[in-house]
Amino acid sequence: MRSRPICLLFIVALWLCQPNCVHAQEENTLIVKSSRYINFKIKSLNKLNVRLERQQKRLLKRLTRREQRFAAKLKQNDSAAYDRYRHQRLSYDSIQKLSLPDSAMLAKTAARRNTSIDSLKAIRSFIQNKSSALNTNRQLPTTDPKLSQLQSQLNYRNYINELITQRTNNLQGIAGGSSIPAFTGIQKQVYYAKQKMNVFKEMEEEPSKAEDKAMEYLQGTEGFDKYMDEATAGPNSMQNLGPNATAADLQKMGLQTKQQVQAALQQRFGSNLSGLSQKMGDQIKSFQDKTQNINTAKQSLQSLRQLKHINRPSFKINPMRGLPFWKRIEKQYNFQTTRATIDGAPAILQLSAMAGYRQSPKLSYGIGVVEATGLGQSWTDLRLSFQGVGLRSYTAWQWQYGIGAYAGYERLYKQAAFSNTINPDQTVTTSPHSSNTYSESILVGLTKNYRINDKWNGAIQLLYDIWWQQKGMPSPIVLRFSTISK
Incomplete structure (x- = not known):
């Protein structure tokens, strides 16, 4: 209790x-x-x-x-x-x-x-x-x-x-x-x-x-x-200004007064502003007379377009130059596959990572690395194997509607370059662009970009390998799928 x-x-x-x-x-x-x-x-x-x-x-x-x-x-x-x-x-x-x-x-x-x-x-x-x-x-x-x-x-x-x-x-x-x-x-x-x-x-x-x-x-x-x-x-806000507010009160608020405007004009055009004021008054009067004669929407639209370009710089603007260096770097990841050849070379999956520099909104160029993995001869004979690593360089120019041109040089160092051994099942055709230790390519073609999200774009690249015959490839066409940062 x-x-x-x-x-x-x-x-x-x-x-x-x-x-x-x-x-x-x-x-x-x-x-x-x-x-x-x-x-x-x-x-x-x-x-x-x-x-x-x-x-x-x-x-x-x-x-x-x-x-x-x-x-x-x-x-x-x-x-x-x-x-x-x-x-x-x-x-x-x-x-x-x-x-x-x-x-x-x-x-x-x-x-x-x-x-x-x-x-x-x-x-x-x-x-x-x-x-x-x-x-x-x-x-x-x-x-x-x-x-x-x-x-x-x-x-x-x-x-x-x-x-x-x-x-x-x-x-x-x-x-x-x-x-x-x-x-x-x-x-x-x-x-x-x-x-x-x-x-x-x-x-x-x-x-x-x-x-x-x-x-x-x-x-x-x-x-x-x-x-x-x-x-x-x-x-110093507007709501706290009384009826006896002065120009000094407005200046404290950061607002531009008539005195400041006159001082800025004197710095730019000199101390004699009487002639400038008269000239500006004549131009304003002339402009008002002309606007009174505009009777159609077409003429009004043309006048607005002219006014739109008044404050533009005299040179052609490249928006990329107004960005810091690291904002002009684009990251790119892509992959491609090639079929197995009759001389014993396996089907190959190539994964690549590249970094490009955007010279302008349309032009970019860069370098990257690639890794090649062998997949075997067929679906019934899947065997993963290391086929080499290499370097890539590229230049891409965007035209419009996401369509652009692509050109690049690539060199792939084969497995023999690292192990000094050659696959006995593979017949190697030695040429200036393909040897026991490396192969090189020049690729040209078209690219089509599409939007993935706010940070990434996708791209499909249809390329032509100029030295495809010297490397014993079954086809000169290379199809790549890329992901590119904005």
């Missing part, structure tokens, strides 16, 4: 302690998940900063050399333009010296906002408020020096990019209508380098699986989305 009251008291005690345990567990999990997410993002942003810094160093080194060639050509062709060039203070060489900042230079760009850093700071503040609401003493530090340091570094990378753009626009204004190949080279270097930087940023924005899980947990926490919206908006 006495045991029942004791059990009831024990159950009541457990029930009273349960909320505290739940809150403690929730708080601990929340801090662990948020700390993991912040660490992932800090590591990713740090990698992004290193890549951007390395890319800018390479770019500025190349631009400095090209600017010297540009100045030499400009001196020969246009002395007046060369005189304007000499009186400009900013150059790629001076920007290159600024690419390694000290603490004072980093402090100048520290006030600029950065979306990624602001979101991490907002998560940290959210955890602080959540921990306070749970009445616990275990909290994250109020500030993280790594976040502030990363914000200054990433903002400075953007500042260097702005200086590069400004210098390129200045040179374009000096060159005018002169066709100087050195300036075209400068445009190409700047364009493709910025494309690579954009790829680096996209790679940073792609979260890992662990990062996804941590963020998924945080988004499921009550009040997280609302707090993030308020915290990332900051004190």
Whole structure:
């Protein structure tokens, strides 16, 4: 009888302690998940900063050399333009010296906002408020020096990019209508380098699986989305602007004001903007008069197509050049089989792995290795045997609809090259392209690609072996099946 009251008291005690345990567990999990997410993002942003810094160093080194060639050509062709060039203070060489900042230079760009850093700071503040609401003493530090340091570094990378753009626009204004190949080279270097930087940023924005899980947990926490919206908006958001807001308030938010636009125009076209404004006004008025006379959909479509090409570069764009080197490497795996021959050679299965370099969206070339396994003479006489290993090289050009041309050179080192023994059942015909130790091939033909999934394409290759008779092959046709990474 006495045991029942004791059990009831024990159950009541457990029930009273349960909320505290739940809150403690929730708080601990929340801090662990948020700390993991912040660490992932800090590591990713740090990698992004290193890549951007390395890319800018390479770019500025190349631009400095090209600017010297540009100045030499400009001196020969246009002395007046060369005189304007000499009186400009900013150059790629001076920007290159600024690419390694000290603490004072980093402090100048520290006030600029950065979306990624602001979101991490907002998560940290959210955890602080959540921990306070749970009445616990275990909290994250109020500030993280790594976040502030990363914000200054990433903002400075953007500042260097702005200086590069400004210098390129200045040179374009000096060159005018002169066709100087050195300036075209400068445009190409700047364009493709910025494309690579954009790829680096996209790679940073792609979260890992662990990062996804941590963020998924945080988004499921009550009040997280609302707090993030308020915290990332900051004190300078549009919703916090009063009726007496000034241009300085808009500049703090990162918005472009009339004063900034005028300063940018002065950097590009000089201090005298009255003639430019008049000319732009005349062009706008002329454009408005012309658009009033457009009455058909065909004419409107033609005008839109012309406007679409206004901001395109003057050179032909190769999208592959805007990718980092490892993004231009394609992996390829293929297999093929050959029938047994009357001279005793078995049916052979060849498995190959190759790595190619995408020169352009249509052209790629590469090298690889191949392994040959003997399968026997027939289905009733299956015998696996080592037949050799070899090397391959290829060039592929895609036309359209997945159809393309293929050409390659291959050399297979036979079993005798490794064991110094010859199969007595096999008659070997010695020729310049087939001997006891090796055989070589030149293959040309067509390839048809098809989609497998988002990461891989398949291909069927129908090839012709030029030296098939000298190797005693029953047919010159080679059929291969490939899997190619995108």
